Structures are given as C-alpha cells and as structure tokens.
Amino acid sequence: MDHAAEPDPVLIRLREGFERVALVLRADLWAAAGGAGLNPAQAQVLALLAARPAGLRPKAIAAHLAVSAPSMADTLSALERKQLLQRTPDPADARAVIARLTEEGGALGRTLASATSHVMAALARLSADEQADLLLTQIKLIRTLQRAGAIPLQRMCVSCRHFRPNAHAGEAQPHHCAFVNAPIGTRDLRLDCGEHEAADPEVQAATWTSFADGSPPLQAQAET
Amino acid sequence: MDHAAEPDPVLIRLREGFERVALVLRADLWAAAGGAGLNPAQAQVLALLAARPAGLRPKAIAAHLAVSAPSMADTLSALERKQLLQRTPDPADARAVIARLTEEGGALGRTLASATSHVMAALARLSADEQADLLLTQIKLIRTLQRAGAIPLQRMCVSCRHFRPNAHAGEAQPHHCAFVNAPIGTRDLRLDCGEHEAADPEVQAATWTSFADGSPPLQAQAET
DNA sequence: CTCTTATTGTTAGGAGTCCTAATTATAGGG
DNA sequence: CCCTATAATTAGGACTCCTAACAATAAGAG
Known part of the structure; x- marks a missing residue:
C-alpha cells in the first residue's frame, strides 16, 4: 500500500491556489448568470455550447462539465423550458440526441463566455x-x-x-x-x-x- | 469606465484555463468526499476548518467559501448531524457562534486537505x-x-x-x-x-x- | 438472422446546496 | 433609551446532483 507517502507540500499549495481562484470563478459565474435568471450550471452549458454551433450530445456535455448524465439531463430540461436550448434527434444514431442553443441561447451564451469577472481583472494586472x-x-x-x-x-x-x-x-x-x-x-x-x-x-x-x-x-x- | 470594450482575448483564455482546472478540482473533491459519505460543500468546510483549530464563525466560513450565510447554515447543520462539527456560543459576542470540528471531523478534514488528486498529479509533472x-x-x-x-x-x-x-x-x-x-x-x-x-x-x-x-x-x- | 451485450438518454426518488426574504436576538452609537 | 447594524437562523422554493432502474437502439458473435 502506498498510503504512507505524503505528497510534496508545494503540490498542496498549488492546488490550494487553484481552489481559491475556483471559488472566485464560481462567484463570478453566479453574478453573471444571476443577471440572466440562470444558475451556474445552466450558464456553463450555455457558454460551452456557444462555441459549438453544431451542438453536442448530452453525454459529451456532461463529460465536459464533469457531472453525471442524469444531472445534465436536468439542466438541459431547464434550459429547454427557458427556450434557450433545443434537443433534436441525431440522424446518425437513433438513440442519441443533439443539444443546440436557440438563437436567444446562443446570444446569451456568447455574452456569458466573454463576460468580465474579478478573475480576469486580476489576470489583467x-x-x-x-x-x-x-x-x-x-x-x-x-x-x-x-x-x-x-x-x-x-x-x-x-x-x-x-x-x-x-x-x-x-x-x-x-x-x-x-x-x-x-x-x-x-x-x-x-x-x-x-x-x-x-x-x-x-x-x-x-x-x-x-x-x-x-x-x-x-x-x-x-x-x- | 469600460463600456462596450471587449476584454483582451488572452484574459479570456486564461480564465478558461482556470475553469478547466476548476472542473477537475470539483470532480476530485466529489471523489475524495464521496468515499467519506460527504458532498463537496461539506468537504470544503471540513478542509477549511481543519486548518483552524480555534474555529470560525459561520459568516466567515461562508465568506471564505463564497456562499451565502443561509447556505452555510444548511451545510453546518448537516455536518453537525454527522457529528463532525460543533457549534458553540461565542463568549465575546452573544449573537455569534463558533464552529469547530470534532476530533473525528478534524481527522477527516486533514485527510481531505492532503488527499491526492488528478490536479496534483498533473502539477507534479x-x-x-x-x-x-x-x-x-x-x-x-x-x-x-x-x-x-x-x-x-x-x-x-x-x-x-x-x-x-x-x-x-x-x-x-x-x-x-x-x-x-x-x-x-x-x-x-x-x-x-x-x-x-x-x-x-x-x-x-x-x-x-x-x-x-x-x-x-x-x-x-x-x-x- | 438472432441473441447477447454495450451504449444513449431518460425517468424515479431522494439528499442536499443554494438563493432571497423574514425573524430573533444582541451590539453599539447618539 | 432608542435606533440602526450585525450574527445567525428559519421559511420557502428552485434546482443540482447522485445512484438505480428503464427503454430503445446499436453492434458484434454465433
């Protein structure tokens, strides 16, 4: 068993640094999404799909955002309810669907993807x-x-x-x-x-x- | 002020880079916390308080983890139910309380704070x-x-x-x-x-x- | 061509985060 | 003493997020 090997302390510090930044990113996302009546999960899907005009399968979206497929189905349904996203059958595979943003969803997604934030302000310095x-x-x-x-x-x-x-x-x-x-x-x-x-x-x-x-x-x- | 000025593209790319890492951090946290019957929010509180033996006020914990005070009250109650945390009145201020980890909570928090992860493995390279x-x-x-x-x-x-x-x-x-x-x-x-x-x-x-x-x-x- | 196995997406059910608004209690300044 | 600010919680509700189970299709083996 290799459970006695403590990791190099600098690795923990670097991970902590990323964790601090991640917290700010999440807060920034709440702020940006909240103005549009969304929550972070929905905003992340919008930002991701805004760069994928051809759409993506639910499973791929789930993998990109590191959540389970059922969780993503929840979020996609919420976005579909808000008319920001559309699910259409995949002609190449009758089991699959393709999720694409509506015009409105695309505009909102692009806005979110380029929204300024505390993190970007810090990076600018x-x-x-x-x-x-x-x-x-x-x-x-x-x-x-x-x-x-x-x-x-x-x-x-x-x-x-x-x-x-x-x-x-x-x-x-x-x-x-x-x-x-x-x-x-x-x-x-x-x-x-x-x-x-x-x-x-x-x-x-x-x-x-x-x-x-x-x-x-x-x-x-x-x-x- | 900065009206209609598009941000420097490199800032967006750098933010995207942090976002990718943040997603992995979150997945790592689920993996580490899941083994202990926790979720990410609870694990974050445990890891934070493990480095604060004197405890912290709920409001301060909420600020550190970038959530609202009521959200933190939810999570603290969940941890208290699991006997990992204890809330005691603050002698210096009768309105306030101090949240401290129990012995079991402290041990678990230290484990979580030093747990290895995909991000640390990547940093090691x-x-x-x-x-x-x-x-x-x-x-x-x-x-x-x-x-x-x-x-x-x-x-x-x-x-x-x-x-x-x-x-x-x-x-x-x-x-x-x-x-x-x-x-x-x-x-x-x-x-x-x-x-x-x-x-x-x-x-x-x-x-x-x-x-x-x-x-x-x-x-x-x-x-x- | 059929039987099995894998894959895709969803529903079911439940725990728990997360928000805003309202509530209770205490602190602190005029 | 009053009035405002602050700490924490409760109330109520939307929604994420999980695992497990389900239906439908695909893909391969025989």
Whole structure:
C-alpha cells in the first residue's frame, strides 16, 4: 500500500491556489448568470455550447462539465423550458440526441463566455510575460489531465492538425497556424478553437516535443 | 469606465484555463468526499476548518467559501448531524457562534486537505521552476483578488508580520520567516499559514514592494 | 438472422446546496 | 433609551446532483 507517502507540500499549495481562484470563478459565474435568471450550471452549458454551433450530445456535455448524465439531463430540461436550448434527434444514431442553443441561447451564451469577472481583472494586472507563462503552464496541465483521462479531449492548438510549432523560431510569434496561415505567439494559443482538427497521435507527439522543447519544426508534416 | 470594450482575448483564455482546472478540482473533491459519505460543500468546510483549530464563525466560513450565510447554515447543520462539527456560543459576542470540528471531523478534514488528486498529479509533472513560478503567479492573483474584496483576507506569508522578503538575496531560499527563524524559498511560501499574523498596512505594502521587486528589505516605502 | 451485450438518454426518488426574504436576538452609537 | 447594524437562523422554493432502474437502439458473435 502506498498510503504512507505524503505528497510534496508545494503540490498542496498549488492546488490550494487553484481552489481559491475556483471559488472566485464560481462567484463570478453566479453574478453573471444571476443577471440572466440562470444558475451556474445552466450558464456553463450555455457558454460551452456557444462555441459549438453544431451542438453536442448530452453525454459529451456532461463529460465536459464533469457531472453525471442524469444531472445534465436536468439542466438541459431547464434550459429547454427557458427556450434557450433545443434537443433534436441525431440522424446518425437513433438513440442519441443533439443539444443546440436557440438563437436567444446562443446570444446569451456568447455574452456569458466573454463576460468580465474579478478573475480576469486580476489576470489583467499580470505582466504580458507572466500571462504568457501562465497560459503555457495551463496548457501543460490541461494536456496532462487530458492524457490521464481526467477531462475529455480539448480543442487546443497543440493537438491540432494546423499547428506548426516554432515555425518562426526566435521571433515574437514563433508558432504558425496553417488554417489562418499566420504566425502566432504563446499568448495566442487557443484552449478551445472552433477550427480545431485533431492531428494523428504520432504527429501530435512530435508536435508536442517540438513545442515544449522550443526546437525547430520537424520536417515532413504532411497535411494528410 | 469600460463600456462596450471587449476584454483582451488572452484574459479570456486564461480564465478558461482556470475553469478547466476548476472542473477537475470539483470532480476530485466529489471523489475524495464521496468515499467519506460527504458532498463537496461539506468537504470544503471540513478542509477549511481543519486548518483552524480555534474555529470560525459561520459568516466567515461562508465568506471564505463564497456562499451565502443561509447556505452555510444548511451545510453546518448537516455536518453537525454527522457529528463532525460543533457549534458553540461565542463568549465575546452573544449573537455569534463558533464552529469547530470534532476530533473525528478534524481527522477527516486533514485527510481531505492532503488527499491526492488528478490536479496534483498533473502539477507534479511540471518542473520545479515552473511550480515556483506558478505559485508566485497565484500569490499575485490572490493578493489582487483580496485587495479587490473578491475574497476575504488570506493567511499568506506575504502579508505576515514574520515575513522578511529577500533577507538572503541571491540565495536559493532568499526569504526569511522570523517565526520559525529559517530561510524560505518561493516554493515554501504559504497560502494559508496557521501562524500568520497580519502586518500593519504600511509594512505590508513595503514588504510587497520588496518581495515583488526582488529588492533587499527596506523600511518605509510607499505603495504602488 | 438472432441473441447477447454495450451504449444513449431518460425517468424515479431522494439528499442536499443554494438563493432571497423574514425573524430573533444582541451590539453599539447618539 | 432608542435606533440602526450585525450574527445567525428559519421559511420557502428552485434546482443540482447522485445512484438505480428503464427503454430503445446499436453492434458484434454465433
């Protein structure tokens, strides 16, 4: 049994730090949602689906927000009652449905997704370098959590077919997005890009190595 | 003021990053609490009070966990029913009560506060430098949130009477804690120290300036 | 082609969080 | 002493959130 091994204290402190921020995020969410007659769970669904015009299955939404499928069914019913969301059968699978926002729901979701908050005000007071470093650290954490199965697949640049790490090594915007065909800096890296297309696993691994090392791009990144 | 001004996109991305981590934290909390027959709200109270042997007033607990006082009364009653917590009158104020954990509650709270989690496993994969930088960034964010009134006063080293920033400038552990009379490094900085005693506001401001600048300790400095 | 097993979504039932508003009691200043 | 502020709780209600059970469809094995 490995129950005697106390974790490194710094890990507990870092978790505590995230917990403090999370509490503020939740309070911010209550404030933003409350003005629209919603609660945090409903607001989270709206914000998530606002970035997914094609809709998502209830099970996927539940996985993204880390609640059970029945809990999500409750929340989806509440949103449907408020005319902010619509459930339609999935033509590809007669068991499944697809949840999409109505026009009104989409507008509200976009508002919520870009609403200011105490946390963003605090983040704004960091230097540009600190912001970039923090984003980079978050990407590393999210990638680890994703590989551990703690969260579903995210639509991050670093796993995208269109991403070319260090294509412009040494410059302020060292990376490149082949979709928009433009250089991008660390601060521009998306955590949830609407144009994301997952690269093949081997390509992803190579991309990550190049990205994390700061090494020049590997050759032969064929656009399958 | 800031009317109609869209926030800097990087701020939204950083907030999204915190949101992803917060979802995992919540899932981890369910997992840790569920094993003990608790829910996240109860587990948070237990973890908070485990670090406060002297107890805390319900209103203060509610403020720390960012819920309303009536919500906290619900949760405290649930914990009292489970014999994990006790409410006693506050001798200093006949209106108030003090909530303390029972022995059993304290043991459970300490277990929860140091329980491992997916988030900590992910944090463990960062380099030591990244961990230190992240902790530093968190401290800055928490301080800003505190000053904005978004969270109650925290028991962080940087606001403590015993803290001497850069007392050993240039060394691996540049700071000093006069309480334990030992040098401390960035990784050792507490977010919630049981021995914390708030320094005077002017001293705090000077301490912060010295800390953030990396400059040697000075007396009597003006704030930002 | 049929039988089994897995998957998707929902309902059922219940505990408990979370809110606002109102209530009780005490504290503290003019 | 009165009047306002504060601490905590109760009242009432909406809703999240869980597990378990259910119905329907999909997918694979024989």
